[in-house]
Amino acid sequence: MYSSEDLERFYFQYQSEALPHGESLQSFCVKHKVPYNIFQKWFKDTRKKVVEVEVEGIPVTDSAEVSKTISQAQRVSRSSSDTPVRIWIDIRISNGLHLSQKNLSYPDLVRIVKKLEGLC
Known part of the structure; x- marks a missing residue:
């Protein structure tokens, strides 16, 4: 039986290894002996729970880090408030x-x- 963690690792492996080369998910499942119907059900049940997050900039905590942070990260525009x-x-x-x-x-x-x- 495949746990949710196993299927999550498998999906990450697919995205990093096979997807860039245009390999289908079904052929990847067959190649790795993972039943496609089990993976498909897991993906259907969990795909809406995963949210992509984008982080812009790094918060500054003290004056010593200010100079390092400015040189390493892009400046983040602040809102009006x-x-x-x-x-x-x-x-x-x-x-x-x-x-x-x-x-x-x-x-x-x-x-x-x-x-x-x-x-x-």
């Missing part, structure tokens, strides 16, 4: 764990990600 950005995350894991945090600052988000990395 210079209110700080608050972050809301909602993570659902295939084992049933649901993590939801609202009103996070960037340092709070970094702290949560570091804790989650420790679990992996």
Whole structure:
């Protein structure tokens, strides 16, 4: 039986290895002995849960990092209201764990990600 994690890894492998060469998903499934109907059902059930995220720029925390950040990253244009950005995350894991945090600052988000990395 294939777990959701197995199928997710398989889909990532397909996107990185076969898709750039124009290979169909069905032929990739056959080549790797993964039943296409199982993969298709998993993909249909999960594709709307995956959201593409684009990050622009890096938040600056102290004056020593300002010079490094300006040389390394593009400047981010600020909106007319210079209110700080608050972050809301909602993570659902295939084992049933649901993590939801609202009103996070960037340092709070970094702290949560570091804790989650420790679990992996």
